Amino acid sequence: MLKTLRQIASVGIASEPAPGPDETLRLREALQARILAVLGRALCVRAVDAGSCNGCELEIHALNNPFYNIEGLGIRFVASPRHADLLLVTGPVSRHMEIALRRTYEATPDPKLVVAIGDCACSGGMFGEGYASRGRISHVIPVDVAVPGCPPDPTRILTGILTALAGRSPSPG
Numbered sequence: 001m002l003k004t005l006r007q008i009a010s011v012g013i014a015s016e017p018a019p020g021p022d023e024t025l026r027l028r029e030a031l032q033a034r035i036l037a038v039l040g041r042a043l044c045v046r047a048v049d050a051g052s053c054n055g056c057e058l059e060i061h062a063l064n065n066p067f068y069n070i071e072g073l074g075i076r077f078v079a080s081p082r083h084a085d086l087l088l089v090t091g092p093v094s095r096h097m098e099i100a101l102r103r104t105y106e107a108t109p110d111p112k113l114v115v116a117i118g119d120c121a122c123s124g125g126m127f128g129e130g131y132a133s134r135g136r137i138s139h140v141i142p143v144d145v146a147v148p149g150c151p152p153d154p155t156r157i158l159t160g161i162l163t164a165l166a167g168r169s170p171s172p173g
Helices: 004-009 023-039 055-062 095-107 119-123 154-164
Strands: 041-050 075-077 088-089 113-117 133-135 144-145
Touching: 004 055, 023 154, 041 055, 041 095, 041 154, 055 088, 055 113, 055 154, 088 095, 088 119, 088 154, 095 133, 113 119, 119 144, 144 154
Parallel strands: 041 075, 041 088, 088 113, 113 144
Antiparallel strands: none
16 A cells, blocks of 8 residues: 555646536527526427327437436426427328317417427428328418428427527517
8 A cells, every 4th residue: 555655646646637618518508598588487398299200209308318408408398388488399280180289389378489390390291291191380380490300300409499589589578
């Protein structure tokens, strides 16, 4: 033990230099400040599956993992459209989901935002329009931002959410 202590004393402290400032932390702070300036609180998102294959839902769920940590930005998912500021809609609108999607849109308080996620939501995708599918989301409810991809990665989904939020003006209070 004494030999080890002597070696430590002769070599000194050998460690890496302290890391430099992390620019992503400044970006996160700026995003949080923007969300608070626009809404005055967290952005509440209601995800709606209008008939998708669940590929887009997997990418939306990835937003909640520790890597993307969307809740750390002040964006959280809610269970009721009555508490939502933004609807995140995936899939082509199936015939059976058309009324439910309209009711969800009507239950969301104004001013509301709608982001269509994935090729199916943006253009009808491989399902298109037919006897069982109404096609793209914009055929049923107004869409503010469309995020194409099959499925789009979480970064593109987050970019779509922030783009929709950028269209909103800051709250007066």
